[in-house]
Amino acid sequence: MKLDAKTPSGALAEKWDRHKFEMKLVNPANKRKYTVICVGTGLAGASAAASLGELGYNVLNFCIQDSPRRAHSIAAQGGINAAKNYQNDGDSVYRLFYDTVKGGDYRSREANVYRLAQLSVNIIDQCVAQGVPFAREYGGLLDNRSFGGAQVSRTFYARGQTGQQLLLGAYQSLMRQVHQRAVRLFTRREMLDLVVIDGQARGIIVRNLMTGAIERYAADAVILATGGYGTAYYLSTNAVGSNVTAIWRAHKRGALFANPCYTQIHPTCIPVSGEHQSKLTLMSESLRNDGRVWVPKKTGDARSPEQIPEAERDYYLERKYPSFGNLVPRDVASRNAKEACDEGRGVGESGLAVYLDFQDAIQRLGADVIKEKYGNLFHMYQKITDENPYKVPMRIYPAIHYTMGGLWVDYNLMSNLPGLHVLGEANFSDHGANRLGASALMQGLADGYFVIPYTIGHYLASTTQPKVTADHDAFKEAADNAQRQITRLLSVKGNRGIREIHRELGRIMWDDVGMARTAESLERALTAIPKLRDEFWNGVSVPGTPDNLNQSLEYAGRVADYLEFAELLALDALHRRESCGGHFREESQTPEGEALRDDENYAYVAAWEFTGVGRQPELHKEPLQFEEVHPTQRSYK
Amino acid sequence: MKLKLKIWRQTGPTSAGRLVDYAADHVSPDMSFLEMLDVVNEGLIKQGEDAIAFDSDCREGICGTCSLVVNGIPHGPDRGTTVCQLHMRRFKEGDTVTIEPWRAVAFPVVKDLVVDRSAMDRVIAAGGYVSVNVGGAPDGNAIAIPKEIAETAMDSAACIGCGACVAACKNASAHLFMGAKISHLSLLPQGQAERQRRVVAMIEQADAEGFGSCSNEGECEAVCPKEIPISNIARMTREYMKAMLATR
Incomplete structure (x- = not known):
């Protein structure tokens, strides 16, 4: 298979404009004759469904939640980047593009990233017009803050609830289209299969989660905007319902899965408190502006923090990275915390935490200033841990937060399966091996509001398709396939809990495919995962019946998919014998212990083709060319 | 610690439900309320x-999905807290905890503690938006909005749409939910063009869904996990009266 990214020719800055002109159009009166399925109602899905409804397409929009407003984009805190240069501080489309390519450790496609930077400015305008209550200055103009190590202030925000406000903007636009009957909304529906006819994506099979009915929907094109796969690690900052099922099942129907090993681990999360824990909560990385990270110098030092004198503390980030100190990038901060804990210097009951100490900042600035800056975060921390961070240092530990990998797409956001489009976190396209802060919201909305409305028209206008209905044999085959899996899950009747197995998978992934990976640890995971998969299929208990709301059955289906997908993630990590961004191979580091890329051998997108469960997938490579930005070694010393 | 649980079980929308006793024997004070239920379920x-x-x-208090009445109070005893953020250290050894679903005509029970809140989506669909298509938006800084107004609009926009206000209200009124959205949009210049249409359409839809009216009890404000003030209802009522005078 030859992977064609379909990147338009011409100068980088002109590619998208030229492409927009060259793409074919669907006549306004003909749009209603086309049906488009959109799965997911997060920033990417809701913005896509609303925009296509506005254009006149007949849109069917699905989500697993009880309302489209609950998609996990809602939980994004910090902000959204845009190259508006409102602050007159030297920002530009080119600078945002450059920062994003470099931040992704030179593993993303230049043309896609440039388009993203261009569209960023339109997103802010659109959201303001919808009534998104962005933070403003006293003069009434939009406020910005700096974020994630950028040297300009380009992040727009709505308190600590930017994701919520952007999603509600998209949701309201979507509900307006639902009211006008341009979009039909199907809530509490889980996609269980993709229907491919003559090589084209023509529909989906869903389970109605309230009645258990297996339903079939046919269309002329399918969009998946179903988010990332962070919960493969069991504990993550993702919602407990987030899952890989939709994109994994599309992968099993032929869609290539790109760079699954690119996972982002966020350094400042509240640590695990016990076996019962179901998710981890993020503490915004802005805390590292004023907090100092330390662990005791001695291993196994069980004294409480205030009893450890200054001379016996190791402020390891300040010691190792004097110029960046506590503000090193996410991947570096995470790896160093793990290293300190692995040496036995971790703190708290579990030993899997480091201190984030505000005492110096409180003495320097006063508790009031700290409260004004971080009050809501301190409050949330206290609620969860029952400790007062004004008095004792916070305990933090890294956690899985975002996944850069996803289904492979070309410049038009279409996968290798014609008609199947993939948006937002579910695709692999823009963040390379590491995503910068405040860029996820930007990508989701760029894909949905400003890219897919053009590219899907081009696909529909340039493709001839036979008329198909949901009575076609391919729909029957796929519905039977979904039904078989459900019957199989219910008939195991073992005695092991679904959560127990998921937790076990998470342990394997975190220990052996987590922050620092070696050939040895990855081989170990590749032995353990299939074994656990067998244990699942021989011993899981899934109670209840298939014909009503059965959350155990839903959960079991998602864990079953993770038990297949996790193997691909580990395999991709094993094959990539270099370190880049969030993927750190211990074998590939500089003498100072930093991530060392191997551009000669690994400057490509790894796109995997499914060949059967437990079988070696086939690797396809899309070489990455850097014409504008020249790859360099990142250093923060 | 050990707790006695009384949990509402109901097999389907049309079947009768009842409270069933369960024992939670291994409850750690660090667990969230939902993690305690996860363990019971396991x-x-x-x-x-x-x-x-x-x-x-x-499970971090922002999506608005969790919806349990704990000992008679939607989202449980902590103020300004969703039930997913309620922790078990709030309870003590031997406590009996009663757990029920949201109860309102407009929120039929799907199963056990799960209810159907799609009525709230239909209220938003009736008018809870600014009617702008993607494409022609002016520059984001074209209209200056005073900081105080933007902040007040944001206070209202913080609603997570969980429906606790409806569950707490003896009239099962959705006024706080609607008032929050109507306030958010009518405070901002972007929402002016449809200001009157919006409030009338949303209230008519809420009536059709079976939500009740407001009798100023303030139960909604007391249970709101985002502490949205009841003044939003007053603002909505003013908007509604103005709209009725102007249009009828």
Whole structure:
């Protein structure tokens, strides 16, 4: 298979404009004759469904939640980047593009990233017009803050609830289209299969989660905007319902899965408190502006923090990275915390935490200033841990937060399966091996509001398709396939809990495919995962019946998919014998212990083709060319 | 610690429900309320018994999915807290905890503790937006909005749409939910063009869904996990009266 990214020719800055002109159009009166399925109602899905409804397409929009407003984009805190240069501080489309390519450790496609930077400015305008209550200055103009190590202030925000406000903007636009009957909304529906006819994506099979009915929907094109796969690690900052099922099942129907090993681990999360824990909560990385990270110098030092004198503390980030100190990038901060804990210097009951100490900042600035800056975060921390961070240092530990990998797409956001489009976190396209802060919201909305409305028209206008209905044999085959899996899950009747197995998978992934990976640890995971998969299929208990709301059955289906997908993630990590961004191979580091890329051998997108469960997938490579930005070694010393 | 639980079980929308006793024997004070239920469910699943159905997703208080009435109070005893953020250290050894679903005509029970809140989506669909298509938006800084107005609009926009206000209200009124959205949009210049249409359409839809009216009890404000003030209802009522005078 030859992977064609379909990147338009011409100068980088002109590619998208030229492409927009060259793409074919669907006549306004003909749009209603086309049906488009959109799965997911997060920033990417809701913005896509609303925009296509506005254009006149007949849109069917699905989500697993009880309302489209609950998609996990809602939980994004910090902000959204845009190259508006409102602050007159030297920002530009080119600078945002450059920062994003470099931040992704030179593993993303230049043309896609440039388009993203261009569209960023339109997103802010659109959201303001919808009534998104962005933070403003006293003069009434939009406020910005700096974020994630950028040297300009380009992040727009709505308190600590930017994701919520952007999603509600998209949701309201979507509900307006639902009211006008341009979009039909199907809530509490889980996609269980993709229907491919003559090589084209023509529909989906869903389970109605309230009645258990297996339903079939046919269309002329399918969009998946179903988010990332962070919960493969069991504990993550993702919602407990987030899952890989939709994109994994599309992968099993032929869609290539790109760079699954690119996972982002966020350094400042509240640590695990016990076996019962179901998710981890993020503490915004802005805390590292004023907090100092330390662990005791001695291993196994069980004294409480205030009893450890200054001379016996190791402020390891300040010691190792004097110029960046506590503000090193996410991947570096995470790896160093793990290293300190692995040496036995971790703190708290579990030993899997480091201190984030505000005492110096409180003495320097006063508790009031700290409260004004971080009050809501301190409050949330206290609620969860029952400790007062004004008095004792916070305990933090890294956690899985975002996944850069996803289904492979070309410049038009279409996968290798014609008609199947993939948006937002579910695709692999823009963040390379590491995503910068405040860029996820930007990508989701760029894909949905400003890219897919053009590219899907081009696909529909340039493709001839036979008329198909949901009575076609391919729909029957796929519905039977979904039904078989459900019957199989219910008939195991073992005695092991679904959560127990998921937790076990998470342990394997975190220990052996987590922050620092070696050939040895990855081989170990590749032995353990299939074994656990067998244990699942021989011993899981899934109670209840298939014909009503059965959350155990839903959960079991998602864990079953993770038990297949996790193997691909580990395999991709094993094959990539270099370190880049969030993927750190211990074998590939500089003498100072930093991530060392191997551009000669690994400057490509790894796109995997499914060949059967437990079988070696086939690797396809899309070489990455850097014409504008020249790859360099990142250093923060 | 050990707790006695009384949990509402109901097999489907049309069947009768009842409170069933369960024991939670290994409760750690660090658990969230929902993690306590996860553990109870894990025990049931291992025995092949039907798990207790309840809704949750983000588990950090922002998605609005979780929806439990704990000892008679939507989202439980802590102020300004969703039930997913309620922790078990709030309870003590031997406590009996009663757990029920949101109860309102407009929120039919789907199963156990899960209810259907799509009525709230239909209220938003009736008018809870600014009618702008993607494409022609002016520059984001074209209209200056005073900081105080933007902040007040944001206070209202913080609503997570969980429906606790409806569950707490003896009239099952959705006025706080609607008032928050109407306030958010009518405070901002972007929302002016449809200001009157919006409030009338949303209230008519809420009536059709079976939500009740407001009798100023303030129960909604007391349970709102985002502490949205009841002044939003007053603002909505003013908007509604103005709209009725102007249009009828």
